[in-house]
Amino acid sequence: MDTKQLNYYAEQDKILIATDCIIFGFDNQSIKLLVFKRRIAPFAGKWSLIGSFVKKDESVKNAAKRVLTDITGLENVFMKQLKVYGSVDRDPGDRCITVGQYALIRIEDQDIELVEKHGAVWYDLDKMPDLVLDHNQLVEDALVQLRLKASYQPIGFELLPEKFTIPSLQKLYESIYQKQFDNRNFRKKIIALDILTKLEEKDKTSSKKGAYLYKFNRKKYDKLADAGINFKL
Template sequence: MTLSSTFYSSQDSFLVAVDCIILGFKENEISLLVHKREMEPAKGGMSLMGGFLQNDESLNQAATRVLTNLTGLENIFMEQVGTYGEIDRDPGERVISVCYYALIDLSSYDDTLLKKHNAFWVNINSAAELIFDHPQMVDDAITILRRKASMQPIGFNLLPEKFTLTQLQALYEAIYDHSMDKRNFRKKMLSMGFLQKTDEIDKSGSKKGAFYYQFKEDRNELLNTSYAF
C-alpha cells in the first residue's frame, strides 16, 4: 500500500447527496415538488427530491439524473444553491448535501413519472413543513431566485412557450410575494425588447381576451441579458 492510499484510507468517509428544489408555476403561485419520505428517520415526512452521488458521476450529473428521472425533461434550467454539512443535519447518518434549484414549465413535463416516485406539488409556503434542513435550502433558493430575477429574465423558465402579460405579471408577483402596478409592470417588460406579440388571443378570462406573447430569442440566450427590474 502506498503512502497516498494509506493517507486517504485513514480519513473519515461521508455520504454525499444532492437535494433538488424543483419549482413550477401554476394557478398564480410558485409550487414545489416534494414526496413523502419512505424510510426512517422522519419516515412519512415531507422531503425534497434527491439522491446520493454515485461513483461515476459529478454533482451536476447527479442532480441532472434526479431531475430527468422525475420529469422526463432534459436541458432544464438548474443552478447550485449551496452545500449543507451540519454534523446532525441527517439523524440517520453523516450526510453532506449539495442543493440545486430547478425551474420547469409545468405544461411540458410528464406527470406520470411523479406518480411512479410518489411525488406531488405543494405551495411554496408549505416548505416550512419539510424535514431536516430542507426549509433552509428552499429559503436560500428563493433568495437566489429573487435576486437573479431582478437582473435576468430567469423566471421565464417557469412559463409555457406562449403566455399573456397577465400571466407574466402573476409570475413575478408570485416570485416576490407582493402585488405590482399593472401599467408600470407592462411598460417595463415591453421596453426590454425581448417579448414578441403574437396573433393568438386567450379568451379564457374575458370576451375581449388578451394577446399571447412569446420570447424573441431562445431562453438560454436570454439568460445572458441583464436588466434592472
C-alpha cells in the first residue's frame, strides 16, 4: 500500500498559513518601512505589510525570501523570524496564522522599477500610515527585536552602504534607538571597538572639507564576538 496517498488528517480543520515581512531600510537620515496597498479583500486598497500565503511546496522561510525578491529584486538579505501571530479573529477573511519576518536591506540596492511596479512605498516610522489587521503590532514587535539585537550585534551595518561616514553611522543608530548620541562619545566608542577600516576617500556631499569613509570589518568583529564583545553604544 502506498502510504503517500493516504490522507491521515482529512478530518482535521484546514488553516491558512501566511508570512508577513517587516522590511526596514535606511536612507542616510532615518529608518524606513516598506509597505504597499493591499490588493485582495478584505481591506483591499488599505496600507499593509508585504506578505504572501505559504505554498504547499515551500517552507515559511522560503516564502518570505520569495516575497522579498519579488518586491525588491534582492536576494541573500538579512532576515530573521519574529513571532507567530495566531489569534482566532486576526483576519476576517478566514482562519489564518501568519509568521512575521523582519528584514534589513540597503535601499540603494533595491530594484526601484520593481518596487514601484508593486506600488510599494518607503515610509518614515513616525509618518507611517495605519496598517491593516495586526500589522501595526508586527512592526512594533520587530522594532523591539531590532533594538535588542543591535545592542549586541552590529546588524545596523546591514542597512548601510559598503562605504559610509561616522556621522551616517551615528544617524542610523540614533534612528534605531530613537535617541541622540553625543558626537564625540559616539565616534570615540565606535573607533575604540576597532571594527571599522578607514579609507582614504571622503564624502563631500555635505561639506567642502568632507568626512572620511569607512568600511565594516566583519573578520575583526567575528574575532571580537568570539571573545565576548559588547556592541551596546
